Amino acid sequence: MINGMFDSGAMPTLERMIQFTGRRHQYIAHNIANISTPYFKPIDLDPKAFQHQLAGAIERRRHTGNPQRGDLELRSTRQVRVRGKSLEFLPAETNDGILFHDRNNRSLEHIMQDLVENTTAHRMSIELLKSEFDLLETAIRERL
């Protein structure tokens, strides 16, 4: 990473967000794949907990000497562990569905809602990151 170029503004936040939504999508796909599997309990990552984790890291960067630049220093949580530059995800079993007679704890409507929300969050993060890259490109070309 080139310091001051790819770690300024919202870029590190968006990078982490894309990592999170990409991984969460895998778990949602797994839950939908197992919609008919007996004794299956869905697994998921908590987006609110991750947003808190991200907000804490942004707040800490804000109190440094250079609040607009520098990598985000996330603190590990129960579901998202920080391993150097990468993140390790530990999804939890969710128990918010009705337990069906095949002991599957599915709730298709909730899972589909999560799928749509997560896809939208991923797309939004990519678009915002692309606009950051476009700004960089404009600055490099010195031409509008």
Added chain:
Amino acid sequence: MFGTLDTTTSALVAQRTRSEVIAANMANSNAIQDENGENNPFRRRLAIFSTGDPATGSKTGVHVREIAMDPSEFQYRYMPDHPLAAKDGPHAGYVAFPNIDPMMEQVDMMEAARAYEANIMVAEATKSMIQTSLRLIA
């Protein structure tokens, strides 16, 4: 992200297998004779799912663990003039029919079709996410 497509594909394969099992049940719902000419009706089959995908060695996804036999009792219909009717015993005069309820099979088939559609939706979402990600470098 490409691993997600593997997960979705495993579910599509499993649901299709389930549909095939249901189709076989429906097709054999009146099969009452075995290859030896005895009144030994077709026994209902069930696709049993389990998590994980042995095809890719992944812990995510789903696969058909086994095609199990439904142990429930056959349906007995009183047809004393039928050539396959039991001559003696507790079911004398009765003919055994498969333990298949077409209504149940139709409901199962609808569930399999809806689950298949839900997984197609996930595949579409995954494709759109990959395409959006590729726009970053394109």
